[in-house]
Amino acid sequence: MFKPEDFTYFDAHVHLYPERLFRAVRQWFATNSSWKIDYTTETDKIVQFLTEAQVERFFFFNYAHKAEMAASLNAWNYEVACRYPQAIALGTVHAADSELLGIANRCISEYGFPGFKIHTEVQRFSPDDERLFGFYEMVIENRAFVLMHVGTAPWANEHCGVDKFKKLMQRYPDLKIVIAHMGLFESEKFFELLDIYPSMMFDTAMAFGPMAELHHNWNPEEIAKHVDRILYGTDFPNLPYDYNQERLGLLNLELSKKDYQKIFYQNALSLLQSTKFFSKSENI
Numbered sequence: 001m002f003k004p005e006d007f008t009y010f011d012a013h014v015h016l017y018p019e020r021l022f023r024a025v026r027q028w029f030a031t032n033s034s035w036k037i038d039y040t041t042e043t044d045k046i047v048q049f050l051t052e053a054q055v056e057r058f059f060f061f062n063y064a065h066k067a068e069m070a071a072s073l074n075a076w077n078y079e080v081a082c083r084y085p086q087a088i089a090l091g092t093v094h095a096a097d098s099e100l101l102g103i104a105n106r107c108i109s110e111y112g113f114p115g116f117k118i119h120t121e122v123q124r125f126s127p128d129d130e131r132l133f134g135f136y137e138m139v140i141e142n143r144a145f146v147l148m149h150v151g152t153a154p155w156a157n158e159h160c161g162v163d164k165f166k167k168l169m170q171r172y173p174d175l176k177i178v179i180a181h182m183g184l185f186e187s188e189k190f191f192e193l194l195d196i197y198p199s200m201m202f203d204t205a206m207a208f209g210p211m212a213e214l215h216h217n218w219n220p221e222e223i224a225k226h227v228d229r230i231l232y233g234t235d236f237p238n239l240p241y242d243y244n245q246e247r248l249g250l251l252n253l254e255l256s257k258k259d260y261q262k263i264f265y266q267n268a269l270s271l272l273q274s275t276k277f278f279s280k281s282e283n284i
């Protein structure tokens, strides 16, 4: 079996927040969940940890949980991305933002972000919310992508689930989308959509980790069959377990070296190369 040290990584799912917001996020976990999270919230230390863990590049993001805070988060993300070339920022928007399209446009045109993160449960709007239609059209026109937490794990509300997501894809079948957490708890139903929507992918964050409530019996053949569509991601540093566990869970599938290289690195790089970000960047 391969070891984590055998690979270099592109972590497609990392969270960075301004310090005050990060403390609020951690407080939420402490109050509302049984998760015990020991990892640092400091940007510099998070980047250093990832570097030492052989992560050469990573997508990082946060999300505006209410209207009119996206612009300042995006400005902060841009500043962090400028400081660390290996940290590739995704933008945030909120469906209720009064300047939604202006905010999205700045992310793409001024900041050069390759994509956006949407978290339908925390942000409390549905993926097919018509206030987002112009945004999705801008994403498609600019070859950007959306990394979306729309699954029902670990917590859900009326804005989550594969049925809501299908409505979005029926309207925008060309939308480049990464479904976070392998679509748990409805992974099979999300997987069924892969044949219909060629630009749909998954990230692995927490889906192969040790948490009992997120346990899923993954079929290695099914993973190998869709290996070009799966991006390694972790949810670091909001993890109530050791960072290496996600890797070990994946390595337990005993896929080929080539398949692991795709999941751990190449697929995220290919996604990045398909965006405008790549043609602009001199760091890659």
Ligand SMILES: [Zn+2]
Pocket (backbone or CB within 6 Å): 013, 015, 205, 235
């Ligand atoms: Zn996350």
